[in-house]
Amino acid sequence: MYYVPDGTTQCGYYECEDCETGFLDLRIAPRLVCPYCGEEVDMEVGPDEEMPVAHEGAKLIKMLEGAEEVEKYDILLSLAITGGDFNWID
Numbered sequence: 001m002y003y004v005p006d007g008t009t010q011c012g013y014y015e016c017e018d019c020e021t022g023f024l025d026l027r028i029a030p031r032l033v034c035p036y037c038g039e040e041v042d043m044e045v046g047p048d049e050e051m052p053v054a055h056e057g058a059k060l061i062k063m064l065e066g067a068e069e070v071e072k073y074d075i076l077l078s079l080a081i082t083g084g085d086f087n088w089i090d
């Protein structure tokens with residue numbers, strides 16, 4: 001498994017609206033900070049500074065349930081990164 005640990009039975013399939021990268025993440029949320037183009041917010045701000053807002057460019061496309069489905073997407077997305085053809089992904 002490339003994105004999530006072996007045996008994962010539930011995760012989210014996300015696509016970034018900024019860099020168009022698809023990825024899997026164990027965290028389930030409507031939106032996430034893109035691990036490829038997004039920046040994690042530095043929480044060490046002074047008490048008088050405004051809390052920075054993370055730009056959550058990646059959007060939850062689909063909940064993946066079941067080890068088989070998770071594994072299928074994991075493989076497909078890994079192939080996409082290494083130049084494989086994944087046009088049949090829905």
Ligand SMILES: [Zn+2]
Nearest residue numbers: 016019034037
């Ligand atoms: Zn991105």
